[in-house]
Amino acid sequence: PQVSVDPDIDDTEQPIPSQPIMVLLVDDQIMVGEAVRRALLDEVGIEFHYCSNPLDALAIARTVQPTVILQDLVMPSVNGLDLVRQYRADPHTRNTPIIVLSTKEEASVKSDAFRAGANDYLVKLPDRIELIARIRYHSAAYLSQIQRDEAYRALRKSQQELMQANFALQRLTNVDGLTGLSNRRYFDEYFETEWRQAARDRQPLSLLIIDIDHFKQFNDTYGHLAGDEVLRKVAQAVQAAFRRPKDLVVRLGGEEFVVVLPATPLGHLAMLAQRAVEAVEALDLAHSSSPVSGRVTISVGGAGCQPDRDDRRLALMEAADKALYEAKRSGRNRAVI
Ligand code: GH3
Ligand code: MG
Ligand code: MG
Numbered sequence: 001p002q003v004s005v006d007p008d009i010d011d012t013e014q015p016i017p018s019q020p021i022m023v024l025l026v027d028d029q030i031m032v033g034e035a036v037r038r039a040l041l042d043e044v045g046i047e048f049h050y051c052s053n054p055l056d057a058l059a060i061a062r063t064v065q066p067t068v069i070l071q072d073l074v075m076p077s078v079n080g081l082d083l084v085r086q087y088r089a090d091p092h093t094r095n096t097p098i099i100v101l102s103t104k105e106e107a108s109v110k111s112d113a114f115r116a117g118a119n120d121y122l123v124k125l126p127d128r129i130e131l132i133a134r135i136r137y138h139s140a141a142y143l144s145q146i147q148r149d150e151a152y153r154a155l156r157k158s159q160q161e162l163m164q165a166n167f168a169l170q171r172l173t174n175v176d177g178l179t180g181l182s183n184r185r186y187f188d189e190y191f192e193t194e195w196r197q198a199a200r201d202r203q204p205l206s207l208l209i210i211d212i213d214h215f216k217q218f219n220d221t222y223g224h225l226a227g228d229e230v231l232r233k234v235a236q237a238v239q240a241a242f243r244r245p246k247d248l249v250v251r252l253g254g255e256e257f258v259v260v261l262p263a264t265p266l267g268h269l270a271m272l273a274q275r276a277v278e279a280v281e282a283l284d285l286a287h288s289s290s291p292v293s294g295r296v297t298i299s300v301g302g303a304g305c306q307p308d309r310d311d312r313r314l315a316l317m318e319a320a321d322k323a324l325y326e327a328k329r330s331g332r333n334r335a336v337i
């Protein structure tokens with residue numbers, strides 16, 4: 001059955017579980033502490049913490065994690081403004097709303113408090129209604145900011161996971177499982193792209209097709225697993241022989257490989273193909289049933305051209321294939337361009 005999803009239902013509008021408001025009052029006068037405690041006594045959802053020694057304020061703020069700090073300015077041991085600056089510098093209280101509570105009414109003092117990082121300023125002792133309204137207002141703003149931050153982090157995390165999954169999928173789609181080289185699917189894409197780029201840039205494009213010699217006999221002699229190991233080693237050696245960033249080595253299928261060489265003129269091709277032949281010979285892998293040299297060898301066919309129309313692309317493949325056939329026919333373990 002179809003599950004219908006109502007686009008008008010917005011998850012973000014579901015009721016938010018109410019978190020308790022935590023008030024931390026820092027004031028050296030016990031009487032102020034008592035007055036605020038009494039003011040908040042019957043308030044639902046407000047928890048009150050009081051700190052009379054400003055030297056303990058930062059440590060208490062870190063443990064209590066208040067949703068709002070009520071901060072006195074004039075205290076014997078510490079300047080309240082310095083304390084406000086310290087809350088702001090501390091990662092635990094960097095964004096915690098701070099309401100300064102002070103007997104001072106001068107504009108310049110208020111201005112200093114705001115500049116130090118306070119969010120609000122109340123002259124002591126404010127009336128109960130106003131105090132509670134400000135506490136609720138600042139706490140709600142703070143808590144919903146925290147929720148937005150968490151939702152944002154969750155979003156970022158799922159975006160990252162999606163990107164990783166995408167990356168893994170790309171790999172599965174484009175990479176040959178046995179050798180780790182690019183596969184035929186990716187070759188088709190890359191060859192087409194590079195062909196068009198070369199046509200635009202008026203740059204030559206070359207191809208090498210590589211085939212392991214007498215590989216059927218190798219499997220028959222040493223077994224399929226040993227054959228797989230040879231495929232991996234040959235792939236590695238050929239890959240290592242082509243170092244330019246745009247060179248692409250592909251396992252076309254079976255024991256056949258192709259190398260795409262953008263911006264490579266035909267004149268360089270014989271040398272590059274020979275490099276691959278020698279790299280595989282240098283692996284020195286025994287192949288006793290090979291009539292060529294008793295070692296695993298490859299034959300290489302190469303062709304290059306100046307790309308123009310799209311429909312000539314196949315002709316380049318065919319030319320390289322023909323050259324490979326010629327390399328096989330003339331004795332293997334060699335390159336023909
Ligand atoms: P030639 O020198 O003319 O290329 O002879 P060849 O035996 O290499 O050519 P042929 O096309 O007759 O045989 C290719 C062999 O490659 C057949 C198959 O057993 C082997 N082969 C293809 N894919 C794999 C593979 O994934 N693993 C292993 N072990 N062998 C493979
Ligand atoms: Mg004081
Ligand atoms: Mg073959």
Ligand code: MG
Pocket residue numbers: 211212213214215216255
């Ligand atoms: Mg072969």
